[in-house]
Every structure is written in C-alpha cells, then in structure tokens.
Amino acid sequence: MPSRIKKFFLSFSFRAGAVFFIALCTTLVGLRIQTYYRSLYISYADVRARIDAHASDIDQGISRYGAKYAEYLVHAILQDTSDKRLYLLFKDGKSLTGNLSAWPPEVDPKATWQDTFIAQPGGAPPLHLLVRITTYKHRRYVLLTGYNLERVDMLRNALLRVTISNVLLSLFMSFLISIIVVWMINRYLQGINRVAGRVMGGQLQTRVPVSGTGDQFDKLSANINSMLDWIVTLLGTVRDSTNAIAHDMRTPLSRHRLELRALADDATLPEKTREKIAAAMMRVDGIVEMFDDILSIARAESRSGAEMFAPFDIAETVSDVIEFYAALIEEKPLSLVSDLPAWPVKITGDKQLITQAIVNLLDNAVKYTQQKGHISVSLKELDGRIAITVADDGPGIPEQFLDKAKERFFRVDESRNTPGTGLGLSLANAVAGLHHGTLVLEDNHPGLRATLTLANEAVE
Amino acid sequence: MKLLVIEDDESHAQFILTGLREAGHTADRAKDGMDGLFLATEEKYDVMIVDRMVPKLDGLAIIQALRASGNKTPVLILSSLAKVEERIKGLKAGGDDYLTKPFEFGELLARIEALVRRGNSEQSEQTTLTLDDLEMNLLTREVKRAGTAIDLQNKEFRLLEFLLRRPDQVVTRTMLLEGVWDFHFSPNTNLIDAQMSKLRQKVDKDFKKQLIHTVRGAGYKISAKQD
Numbered sequence: 001m002p003s004r005i006k007k008f009f010l011s012f013s014f015r016a017g018a019v020f021f022i023a024l025c026t027t028l029v030g031l032r033i034q035t036y037y038r039s040l041y042i043s044y045a046d047v048r049a050r051i052d053a054h055a056s057d058i059d060q061g062i063s064r065y066g067a068k069y070a071e072y073l074v075h076a077i078l079q080d081t082s083d084k085r086l087y088l089l090f091k092d093g094k095s096l097t098g099n100l101s102a103w104p105p106e107v108d109p110k111a112t113w114q115d116t117f118i119a120q121p122g123g124a125p126p127l128h129l130l131v132r133i134t135t136y137k138h139r140r141y142v143l144l145t146g147y148n149l150e151r152v153d154m155l156r157n158a159l160l161r162v163t164i165s166n167v168l169l170s171l172f173m174s175f176l177i178s179i180i181v182v183w184m185i186n187r188y189l190q191g192i193n194r195v196a197g198r199v200m201g202g203q204l205q206t207r208v209p210v211s212g213t214g215d216q217f218d219k220l221s222a223n224i225n226s227m228l229d230w231i232v233t234l235l236g237t238v239r240d241s242t243n244a245i246a247h248d249m250r251t252p253l254s255r256h257r258l259e260l261r262a263l264a265d266d267a268t269l270p271e272k273t274r275e276k277i278a279a280a281m282m283r284v285d286g287i288v289e290m291f292d293d294i295l296s297i298a299r300a301e302s303r304s305g306a307e308m309f310a311p312f313d314i315a316e317t318v319s320d321v322i323e324f325y326a327a328l329i330e331e332k333p334l335s336l337v338s339d340l341p342a343w344p345v346k347i348t349g350d351k352q353l354i355t356q357a358i359v360n361l362l363d364n365a366v367k368y369t370q371q372k373g374h375i376s377v378s379l380k381e382l383d384g385r386i387a388i389t390v391a392d393d394g395p396g397i398p399e400q401f402l403d404k405a406k407e408r409f410f411r412v413d414e415s416r417n418t419p420g421t422g423l424g425l426s427l428a429n430a431v432a433g434l435h436h437g438t439l440v441l442e443d444n445h446p447g448l449r450a451t452l453t454l455a456n457e458a459v460e
Numbered sequence: 461m462k463l464l465v466i467e468d469d470e471s472h473a474q475f476i477l478t479g480l481r482e483a484g485h486t487a488d489r490a491k492d493g494m495d496g497l498f499l500a501t502e503e504k505y506d507v508m509i510v511d512r513m514v515p516k517l518d519g520l521a522i523i524q525a526l527r528a529s530g531n532k533t534p535v536l537i538l539s540s541l542a543k544v545e546e547r548i549k550g551l552k553a554g555g556d557d558y559l560t561k562p563f564e565f566g567e568l569l570a571r572i573e574a575l576v577r578r579g580n581s582e583q584s585e586q587t588t589l590t591l592d593d594l595e596m597n598l599l600t601r602e603v604k605r606a607g608t609a610i611d612l613q614n615k616e617f618r619l620l621e622f623l624l625r626r627p628d629q630v631v632t633r634t635m636l637l638e639g640v641w642d643f644h645f646s647p648n649t650n651l652i653d654a655q656m657s658k659l660r661q662k663v664d665k666d667f668k669k670q671l672i673h674t675v676r677g678a679g680y681k682i683s684a685k686q687d
C-alpha cells in the first residue's frame with residue numbers, strides 16, 4: 001500500500017495538478033488577502049486623517065487665539081458624542097478640559113500615534129482607540145485625541161468574514177479547476193493509451209481521433225497516427241516477406257526432396273547409397289523445420305500474429321503436451337510430476353504457438369535430463385497472468401548462459417552432440433513476448449527451471 | 461480413381477502424376493489456373509489436387525469458383541504456404557484438406573484416399589465403433605477387445621477412435637498430430653511412434669490377431685485383414 005501512495009504522489013497527474021493548484025491558489029487567495037488589507041488600510045487612514053484635522057484645528061486655534069480657545073473648541077467638539085471621541089487637554093501637567101477625568105494609564109504620553117484599549121468604568125468593555133498625542137507651545141499644552149475604532153473593527157470583522165469565505169471558495173475553485181484540467185489531460189492521454197493498447201492487442205487499424213483544431217494535442221495525435229500507419233506498413237512488409245521467403249525457399253527444397261525421394265526408392269541403387277540419400281532427405285526436412293521456426297520467431301517478435309488469437313483452455317493444452325511426452329518419459333526412464341488445476345483455465349492467445357512453446361520447454365527437459373531424472377510441470381494463475389513452469393534436475397545451463405540461451409541458435413557446448421538447432425527457447429521467448437509475457441530461465445539447483453508467463457488480460 | 465492435378469511446377473507435377481499412376485489411379489494435369497478451372501468444370505473427378513500459387517488464376521479462386529457453382533468434388537490444397545493462417549484461409553475458401561510442401565508421397569496418397577472415403581460415407585452419428593472383436597463405446601468411453609475391458613488414457617482413446625473411424629485406411633503421423641492432438645507444427649514425430657507402441661501394447665499384445673499395422677514410409681492402419 002505505501003508504495004502505491006508513493007507512486008500516486010510521484011505520478012505526473014498528481015504533480016501537474018499540484019503545480020496548477022498552487023499557482024491558481026496563490027493568485028486567487030493573494031488577491032483576496034490584498035483586498036482585505038487595502039480596505040482596512042483605507043478606513044484606518046480615514047480615521048487618522050480626521051484626527052489630524054481636529055488636531056490641526058486646535059493647533060491653529062491655540063496659536064491664533066490663545067489656549068483658552070482650545071478649551072472651547074474641545075468643549076464644542078465634545079457636544080457631539082456619537083463618535084465616542086476622547087479629548088483631553090493638559091496644560092503644565094494639569095487637566096484643562098475634555099471628557100476624561102485623568103490621563104489614562106494605557107496611553108504613553110511620549111509616543112505620537114498609538115492603537116490601544118482603554119478600560120471603561122462600570123465594567124463596560126474597553127474602548128478600542130486610535131490615539132494621537134499632540135504638544136503645543138514648547139510642550140506646555142498636551143492634547144490627547146482618541147478616536148473610537150469600533151467602526152473600523154466592525155469593518156475588519158466583516159471584511160475578515162468575507163475574505164475567509166472568499167479564500168475558501170478560491171481554494172475550492174482552484175482545486176476543482178485543477179482536477180478538471182488534469183482530468184482533461186488524462187482523458188486525452190487515456191484515449192491515446194487505449195489506442196496504443198488496441199494496436200498492441202492486434203487491432204492495427206485503430207487510430208487516435210484528430211479534432212482538427214491544429215493545437216499541440218492535435219499535432220501529437222496526428223503524429224501518433226502516422227507512426228501507427230508506418231508500423232502497419234512495416235508489419236505488412238514483414239508478413240509479405242516471410243510469406244515470400246516461405247514460398248521461395250519451400251518450393252526448391254521440396255523439389256530437391258522429391259528428387260532425393262525418387263533416388264532413395266530406386267531399387268537399382270545399392271542399399272548403402274539409398275540409406276545415405278534417405279539421411280540427406282531427413283536433413284532437408286530439418287532445414288524446412290528450421291525455416292518454419294525462424295519465420296515463426298520473426299512473426300511473433302514483430303507482433304504481427306495477433307489475428308490468430310482465440311480463447312482456449314491452456315490447462316488442457318499443458319496436460320496434452322505432457323501426455324504427448326508420456327511414452328518417451330517412461331521409455332528413458334524419467335519421472336514427471338505435474339501440478340495443474342483440475343478446472344479449465346481460459347486464455348486468449350495463439351494456441352499453436354503457445355503449444356509449441358510448451359512443447360519446446362518439455363522437449364528440452366526430456367532431452368537434456370539424464371536417465372532416472374525428475375521433471376516437474378506446473379501451471380499457476382496469478383492476477384491476470386498464467387505461469388507455466390517446467391523444471392528438471394538435469395545438467396542445467398551455466399549461470400552466464402542463462403540469458404544467452406534464449407538467443408537464436410545458441411547451444412551450450414555440451415549439447416552439441418544431441419540433436420537440435422538452438423531455436424526452441426528463442427521461439428518460446430518470442431511467444432511469451434507476443435502474449436505480453438516473459439520466459440525466465442533459472443538455476444533449479446540442480447537443473448533448469450523455465451517459467452513461461454503469459455498475460456491473460458483478455459479473459460472476461 | 462480419377463484425379464485432377466493443378467500444379468505449375470514441372471518436377472512436382474511429374475512426381476505426383478507418376479506416383480498416382482503407380483498407385484493405380486488416372487490423373488489429368490493443368491499447368492495454370494485457367495486450364496484447371498476449365499478441366500474441373502468439364503470433367504468429373506474424384507479428387508482435385510490444387511497448388512495455391514499457379515499462374516493466371518489463384519488456386520483459392522479456382523476452389524471458390526467451383527464451390528459457388530455447386531461443385532462438391534473434394535479438394536486437397538497443396539501449398540508452400542505453411543502458416544496456420546494460410547491453412548485456415550485455404551479451408552475457408554472451400555478446400556477439404558491442406559498439405560504443405562515438401563511432402564511425402566505416402567502422405568499425399570493417404571490424404572487423397574481419406575478425402576474420397578469421407579465423401580462416400582457421410583459419417584452418421586455413431587455411438588459405437590467396432591472392428592473385428594474390438595469395440596469402442598463413444599458414450600461410455602469403454603473399450604473392449606473380445607469382451608475384455610481395455611483401460612485407455614484420454615489421448616490413447618482419441619488415437620484409437622481416429623483409427624477406428626478410418627478402417628483399412630493409411631493414417632499418417634501428421635494426420636494423427638493434426639487430428640488427435642491439434643498440433644499444427646512439427647514436433648518430434650518419433651513421439652507418435654512411442655504413443656502408438658503404447659496403444660498397441662494395450663490393444664494387440666495379448667491377442668494373436670494384430671489390428672494395428674505399421675505401413676512403411678507412410679504411417680499406420682487399423683485393419684482386421686491379415687497380410
């Protein structure tokens with residue numbers, strides 16, 4: 001499980017989505033927050049401007065008409081109580097006038113601007129004030145002007161609520177848009193993937209739809225389509241040329257064989273000669289067989305054989321092959337144990353090629369394992385794959401040749417005196433590839449263990 | 461019987477014609493597709509041997525034309541195209557059997573004879589097959605020889621059934637591979653001999669009269685006649 005989660009976080013979809021989400025989110029949320037601070041700043045600046053206006057009125061009054069005027073002015077201003085404005089005018093440390101009885105301890109007389117809370121008598125909630133301290137006439141007069149920030153606070157609260165809901169909305173929208181964009185890209189890619197899957201599954205005519213908008217996605221689709229056209233042409237060439245090779249090789253070889261047959265049957269020739277001719281004839285058969293195998297391998301490797309795919313019971317095929325070899329196994333003698341499911345195991349594939357691959361594996365086990373050796377054959381189904389294992393306790397293949405053994409014509413030196421062409425494992429390997437599987441050769445301590453795995457995705 | 465051979469390759473044609481004559485048959489030969497189609501529609505043949513790649517008219521086209529006009533003469537396709545797909549194409553076009561070059565003449569002859577017999581005795585749904593004192597029940601899958609039960613494995617049963625359905629006919633190893641095992645490639649054909657000797661052990665060993673015979677250079681035959 002953790003690896004799946006890790007894979008999800010590493011996936012392109014997740015990373016693209018995350019980048020898109022972060023970009024969109026930063027922009028939208030940043031904009032909201034900026035609006036919030038701007039609005040707050042404006043209303044704050046407004047309060048300051050008002051305080052400044054009053055303070056300069058009083059300042060002018062003092063300088064023009066004397067300190068007494070300021071007292072009146074403060075008095076007059078204080079008649080309007082709606083704002084809960086606070087004024088206090090001090091002269092030489094003594095209170096002159098104002099709606100405060102004493103200097104509030106929360107206010108620092110030395111600072112100019114202060115944003116502070118002042119306790120109210122009688123348990124009322126403290127007042128939130130913006131306070132300005134102004135001094136006149138060489139600090140003889142000190143004016144405290146406090147402006148109630150209640151409205152600003154209300155505005156801030158309202159703004160905060162709006163901003164939070166806007167931020168949440170932005171987050172949600174960014175998330176939604178990111179998912180939609182990623183989904184659109186994924187859908188496009190899935191379309192391409194589906195087409196690729198169908199083509200690999202043998203439906204060679206499938207193409208990616210082209211919308212005609214001429215954008216980059218469209219160009220990609222068009223390019224993929226022309227690549228597919230090219231592959232189809234190449235496959236056609238492989239098919240045609242293997243057909244041509246088959247025909248052009250078989251006809252003369254067949255003619256050759258007919259002539260050998262006529263000689264082998266010619267009673268006027270000495271027996272010895274006729275035997276040699278018959279042997280030469282068998283070698284012609286060997287060459288034809290080798291050609292068949294090479295062509296089968298070429299076609300399986302080029303994946304141009306999917307038109308022969310059909311569903312069949314592979315458990316039956318394996319048991320048929322075992323039965324086919326039973327007589328030889330008894331004769332040698334060897335012992336064979338098989339572990340096959342008792343029920344049918346359906347697979348969609350090329351039955352002839354798969355049968356041939358299994359025959360090749362069992363043929364090797366029977367051929368290379370010494371008398372009284374043991375062979376085991378098993379068929380296992382594991383999540384959509386079918387694994388057929390043929391193991392023996394014969395000489396096996398040296399570690400360094402395990403991979404090479406799957407190459408065409410490769411034979412271990414010790415095997416050179418046993419009949420064979422070295423194509424058996426190559427064919428099994430190509431057949432595995434054709435069915436999206438693998439052929440794995442391992443040391444069986446002692447002996448060889450060959451596992452042919454075939455994908456079984458087409459089964460319903 | 462009377463055969464038509466449509467084959468452009470001179471040495472193949474001569475070899476087949478000689479062989480057929482030696483086996484007591486008469487045969488006409490067409491060098492190209494047009495000639496072949498003409499002869500096939502003009503004369504009455506028991507079997508036709510058709511090469512797929514002949515000049516002027518493709519072998520499969522000849523067969524399709526004949527089948528479309530209601531001609532049911534058995535056709536054996538002889539071709540150097542060996543793939544299973546090609547074989548299926550040939551049978552779909554109306555061919556009755558498919559043999560690839562190179563081939564043994566015995567193989568060709570056995571297949572021709574099988575085709576003729578198949579045409580003569582349109583097989584009715586039998587439930588038991590018998591030959592002499594050998595008896596096979598296809599429903600209960602019981603096999604008895606002179607009243608004694610014989611225990612056969614799955615493929616041994618199919619092998620014996622295949623033979624019993626073709627009494628007195630030569631059955632080649634390739635025919636057995638295709639008909640009993642559905643193997644359309646050439647595995648080690650010695651294995652057929654090994655299978656056959658196991659079957660013989662069970663069917664013939666304890667009896668004086670041998671039913672399964674080896675036909676040199678061709679294959680096997682089940683027959684009550686002693687030679």
Ligand SMILES: Nc1ncnc2c1ncn2[C@@H]1O[C@H](COP(=O)(O)OP(=O)(O)OP(=O)(O)O)[C@@H](O)[C@H]1O
Binds near residue numbers: 360364415447
């Ligand atoms: N079960 C086995 N035990 C030991 N060696 C093996 C086994 N299977 C394969 N090999 C080695 O791998 C080589 C390649 O095997 P492969 O089946 O491809 O060819 P081959 O058996 O030599 O010929 P062919 O199968 O074409 O008749 C063999 O020659 C043999 O040396």
Ligand SMILES: [Mg+2]
Binds near residue numbers: 360363420
């Ligand atoms: Mg081999």
